[in-house]
């Protein structure tokens with residue numbers, strides 16, 4: 001069985017910091033360069049953060065939620081620097097705030113964490129300004145609000161890990177899809193957070209990682225992360241999962257989520273739905289790990305979840321004349337195929353989410 005995971009070998013994925021000059025600056029791992037290079041990007045420009053989310057330099061539902069929040073905080077800093085609050089009344093500030101929040105939230109449509117993180121910052125800024133605070137006070141309040149969101153994310157992930165680890169048998173062989181690891185969050189991860197918590201309890205024999213076409217988050221990110229943490233990991237092609245389950249090599253499937261509808265339908269990386277069908281066929285429990293902020297009670301069922309379609313070049317880098325490409329980045333797994341949804345509040349049957 002595994003020993004304690006070497007979490008000290010994992011980077012903090014994204015962090016808003018105070019630079020030497022006291023200004024807020026976002027530091028994040030540029031995940032496009034992994035596994036070849038662990039490189040950090042630094043920016044004070046909220047527009048660059050939006051680009052980083054769109055380009056998958058920062059990806060993973062909770063991580064893009066933190067990025068969205070930081071983008072609003074960086075705008076507030078830029079606004080405070082650009083001109084005194086005195087030359088524009090609160091209503092123009094709040095109008096600009098709405099415009100920036102809408103732009104940041106539009107960076108990627110499926111993960112509700114992005115719009116949730118932006119909305120949390122919008123509330124913080126509005127509260128400060130409507131209470132009579134100026135642009136400087138609003139910027140300072142947003143910096144603190146982002147730090148609180150970062151701390152909340154890691155705490156939620158560790159709670160998810162503990163609840164999820166309790167579901168797994170000793171010697172568990174776990175199949176996962178995409179990357180719902182520390183790299184998909186501020187730190188610790190959701191699906192891989194369950195792996196880390198279970199490994200710390202000596203319950204993990206091995207993780208099988210789907211490569212996850214077309215962007216390869218499993219091959220590039222999950223394998224890199226688990227290997228650095230000292231967790232035994234085997235990479236498989238997405239089309240090998242069925243045979244692995246047929247051989248009886250999988251005790252549980254554990255994946256992340258980008259948005260969960262009120263009835264427990266789950267949007268996650270494309271290919272998740274197929275894994276859930278295979279798991280049901282082979283009697284393998286299918287677990288979804290996500291913070292409660294991923295649950296969107298405004299949507300009654302999964303068919304209402306917006307599914308991002310990305311550049312066809314991700315699938316076919318060299319176009320072939322006459323060949324169309326369909327590249328949805330997510331799919332929806334019906335609640336009926338899910339054994340438990342694990343949040344920081346516990347492990348729930350899909351229809352019983354609080």
Ligand SMILES: CSC[C@H]1O[C@H](OP(=O)(O)O)[C@H](O)[C@@H]1O
Pocket residue numbers: 059060061062177178179180181184185189190191217255256257258268269270329
């Ligand atoms: C911890 S949830 C991460 C979630 O996000 C991933 O998508 P992407 O890499 O495109 O941001 C995938 O759906 C993961 O399950």
